Amino acid sequence: MKSKTSRGYLLNTVIVVVLFIGFQILTSLKGSEGSFKLVIVPSIWQCCYLMVLAASLNLVLGFMGQLSLGHCGFMAIGAYTAALLSLACERAGLFENKSDLSFLLVLIASVLAAGILAALLSFLIGIPALRLKGDYLAIITLGFGMIIINIINNLPFCGQDGLAQGSAAASLYKNGLGFGSKAKVQFLWFALVVTILSLTLMFMFVRSKYGRAIRAIRDDEIAASASGVNTSYYKVLTFAYSAFFAGVAGALYSCTNATLSTSSFAFTNGGILNSTFVVVMVVLGGMGSLTGSVVAATIMFFVNYQIKNGAWVEHLPASVSGVFEYPMLVYALVLIIVILFRPKGIFGSYEFSLQNLIPDIRRARERRKAAKAERKEAQAHG
Amino acid sequence: MKSKKLISVMIALCMLLSLGITGITATAFAADDPIVIGIISPNTGTLAAYGTGIVTGVQLAAEEINAAGGILGRQVELVITDDQGDPTECLNAFNSLVAKGVTLIIGSATSGCTSAITDAANEEEVCILCPTGTADSLTTEDDYIFRACYADSFQGAIAAAYAKQAGFEKVGVVYCAADVYSKGLFDSFSKACEEYGIEVAASQSTASLDVQDYTNQFAAMVSAGVDFVYAPYYYDVIGPYVVPQARAAGYTGIIMGADGYDTTPDYVVAGADLTVFNDVYWTNHYDPGADSEIVRSFVAAYEAAYGSIPSAFGATGYDCLYIYKAAMEAAGSADAGDVRDALADTSTVYECVTGTFSLDESGTPVKGAAIISFQSDGSAVTSTLVDVVTQLP
Numbered sequence A: 001m002k003s004k005t006s007r008g009y010l011l012n013t014v015i016v017v018v019l020f021i022g023f024q025i026l027t028s029l030k031g032s033e034g035s036f037k038l039v040i041v042p043s044i045w046q047c048c049y050l051m052v053l054a055a056s057l058n059l060v061l062g063f064m065g066q067l068s069l070g071h072c073g074f075m076a077i078g079a080y081t082a083a084l085l086s087l088a089c090e091r092a093g094l095f096e097n098k099s100d101l102s103f104l105l106v107l108i109a110s111v112l113a114a115g116i117l118a119a120l121l122s123f124l125i126g127i128p129a130l131r132l133k134g135d136y137l138a139i140i141t142l143g144f145g146m147i148i149i150n151i152i153n154n155l156p157f158c159g160q161d162g163l164a165q166g167s168a169a170a171s172l173y174k175n176g177l178g179f180g181s182k183a184k185v186q187f188l189w190f191a192l193v194v195t196i197l198s199l200t201l202m203f204m205f206v207r208s209k210y211g212r213a214i215r216a217i218r219d220d221e222i223a224a225s226a227s228g229v230n231t232s233y234y235k236v237l238t239f240a241y242s243a244f245f246a247g248v249a250g251a252l253y254s255c256t257n258a259t260l261s262t263s264s265f266a267f268t269n270g271g272i273l274n275s276t277f278v279v280v281m282v283v284l285g286g287m288g289s290l291t292g293s294v295v296a297a298t299i300m301f302f303v304n305y306q307i308k309n310g311a312w313v314e315h316l317p318a319s320v321s322g323v324f325e326y327p328m329l330v331y332a333l334v335l336i337i338v339i340l341f342r343p344k345g346i347f348g349s350y351e352f353s354l355q356n357l358i359p360d361i362r363r364a365r366e367r368r369k370a371a372k373a374e375r376k377e378a379q380a381h382g
Numbered sequence B: 001m002k003s004k005k006l007i008s009v010m011i012a013l014c015m016l017l018s019l020g021i022t023g024i025t026a027t028a029f030a031a032d033d034p035i036v037i038g039i040i041s042p043n044t045g046t047l048a049a050y051g052t053g054i055v056t057g058v059q060l061a062a063e064e065i066n067a068a069g070g071i072l073g074r075q076v077e078l079v080i081t082d083d084q085g086d087p088t089e090c091l092n093a094f095n096s097l098v099a100k101g102v103t104l105i106i107g108s109a110t111s112g113c114t115s116a117i118t119d120a121a122n123e124e125e126v127c128i129l130c131p132t133g134t135a136d137s138l139t140t141e142d143d144y145i146f147r148a149c150y151a152d153s154f155q156g157a158i159a160a161a162y163a164k165q166a167g168f169e170k171v172g173v174v175y176c177a178a179d180v181y182s183k184g185l186f187d188s189f190s191k192a193c194e195e196y197g198i199e200v201a202a203s204q205s206t207a208s209l210d211v212q213d214y215t216n217q218f219a220a221m222v223s224a225g226v227d228f229v230y231a232p233y234y235y236d237v238i239g240p241y242v243v244p245q246a247r248a249a250g251y252t253g254i255i256m257g258a259d260g261y262d263t264t265p266d267y268v269v270a271g272a273d274l275t276v277f278n279d280v281y282w283t284n285h286y287d288p289g290a291d292s293e294i295v296r297s298f299v300a301a302y303e304a305a306y307g308s309i310p311s312a313f314g315a316t317g318y319d320c321l322y323i324y325k326a327a328m329e330a331a332g333s334a335d336a337g338d339v340r341d342a343l344a345d346t347s348t349v350y351e352c353v354t355g356t357f358s359l360d361e362s363g364t365p366v367k368g369a370a371i372i373s374f375q376s377d378g379s380a381v382t383s384t385l386v387d388v389v390t391q392l393p
Helices: A002-030 A034-064 A073-089 A101-129 A136-156 A156-163 A165-172 A181-184 A186-208 A209-219 A221-226 A231-256 A275-285 A291-311 A311-315 A317-324 A325-341 A357-381 B002-023 B048-067 B087-099 B119-125 B152-165 B180-197 B214-224 B236-247 B293-306 B312-332 B336-345
Strands: B037-043 B078-080 B104-107 B127-130 B146-149 B171-177 B199-206 B227-229 B256-257 B280-284 B350-353 B355-358 B367-374 B381-389
Touching: A034 A073, A034 A181, A034 A186, A034 A209, A034 A275, A034 A291, A034 A357, A034 B087, A073 A101, A073 A136, A073 A231, A073 A275, A101 A136, A101 A186, A101 A221, A101 A231, A101 B199, A181 A186, A181 A325, A181 B119, A186 A209, A186 A231, A186 A291, A186 B381, A209 A221, A209 A231, A209 B087, A221 A231, A275 A291, A275 A325, A291 A311, A291 B078, A291 B087, B037 B048, B037 B087, B037 B312, B048 B078, B048 B312, B078 B087, B087 B104, B087 B119, B104 B312, B119 B127, B119 B146, B127 B312, B152 B180, B152 B227, B152 B256, B152 B280, B152 B367, B152 B381, B171 B180, B171 B214, B180 B199, B199 B214, B199 B236, B214 B236, B236 B256, B293 B312, B312 B336, B312 B350
Parallel strands: B037 B078, B037 B104, B104 B127, B127 B146, B171 B199, B171 B227, B227 B256, B256 B280
Antiparallel strands: B280 B367, B350 B355, B367 B381
């Protein structure tokens, strides 16, 4: 058994490294081309932070079964922490421009600080909040999400005179974390490495003793605590662990967008980055499937992006492309269709795995065949 | 079961296909191809009225220009994108436009969105002409950013000058500290108040630009005893929330706002007491009832095309395209670098619907503002021009 697990890890590592190197070569070859630089790379950056964000919420929502509606609040903490820290470092003269080695260190420090501060605050919030369950927890996390946004708004050094102002946003772009198109290509590897690392850490968490404990809490909290699982400890721990990665996603966000505005992290807003849509991503991908969250985040991003900016929209007949002038309408329709056909989400609780892919497909086909035969038999008897 | 599978496969195929097509984009434009101008504006979402105004304004100008033979003998073609009033979406829309080879862009409506793309535009050497983004910092940092409206430092000061002129010595402010637009106006208003010797007796901030309850803020204004409150917000909250709640909280004095108040009368709640809109003043880019040839012909053409009186967003959008046209004709080319150089020439005078002006060194027009007031007899809210201010006292 052990050898199979380690074989699986080895296989995944090899495939990820090969893909990563291949991608690096592709980047160095096509890095300066217009559509690659302007469309594909920014899209990958956005997908990266959405993936990490959705997967991190899945820990709380899918694996622990606690509905949290304030997840973007932690992302906001991460985004502002990383942005302010990098600006402070620049002003302290730690780095001159973005090709310096010291900038890389600042970048890593910013991402880590973003995660740690978000985790710390979620720990403080989690202790009182996680005494509640279900709808009540949803309401209190929603409230905390809003409180975080309001506090950031009114802090003199980030909301008010700081990063909401255009000139400070410009300085974020020139000196701090905000990446322009060229820098996005240059640091694409960083986004990918951070995303892969975060997903691996989350996956290992779910597979560990902690993961089993929180799944027990999801399935039956009373039974879990009766069997000796310290439920409040595991709940707060998972909440903080999840917020850490939300903070990391926030740091990636502040790299992607040269300007920061708290309205982007609100409970609802015009775009797809808000606490509601993160929940939608997790549900769409399948609660309790990290790979599902990754796939769902990518799909949701591309659907949103393509509806608005896709070149193919122009080639649709006029009656159809008229509907595309209301992107949120089309977006909602796509979501409704997916959920109608896959009520448990795209992946359900299935985890995509390279090693088990072929046996899984075979098993699924057999299951389906058996179900079909059963139905036929029932029909014949009925 | 079969049909379900078929539909799922088709949706998956659509997505794959869309991925593929994204890659094929950038195209070079030949000399007699149409000149492509991109528009980024909030066409859907809470600020949709701004986007619609800009898009219709630019479209009207494009039709007129094309009917008259185009720019430099080339027709104008518009590519319209939607940012939903969100900075991230704005950056996406910008990137997709640039990837399509568009180098002249009009957008976006709000300062918050525009600040997300100014530096990217500078890096990509793409011209941005912003119709209504009034935050001062938009144009100061970059070479490729210009605008067709005045900046907040002027707009806020005009409101303060009006308060001074009307004889107020004590004023209050209700604003949103987290928003570039609202905060910028608050800064310039309070700075001008200091200059004019007006005391800002109370200032209250709201959490965001779209909160729905302003009762406490205006109750504080009442208890501070002020009769003039400056409240820079957008139309989506002014009509339904700010003004009715201010009156309900017992505040009877003047409410003064900025260009965000435009189109408010179209968004008041049906059946509400409209007399609350008396004593509401705001500064605007232009007055649709102005008695000049260019404004009259613009308003007539716009009404004929869209059946409504153009908002300031329609007017500045319309102006943007004509400013581009003048710049391209001065440069003799539609290349972004040449157009930028032409726009950077501070001696060029543009004759536009929103005034006759030249652009200053930062790329902001030197022009006046119209002060407009709302009036209501209870059945409808109408706008009346109070004054046109071209220079600060």
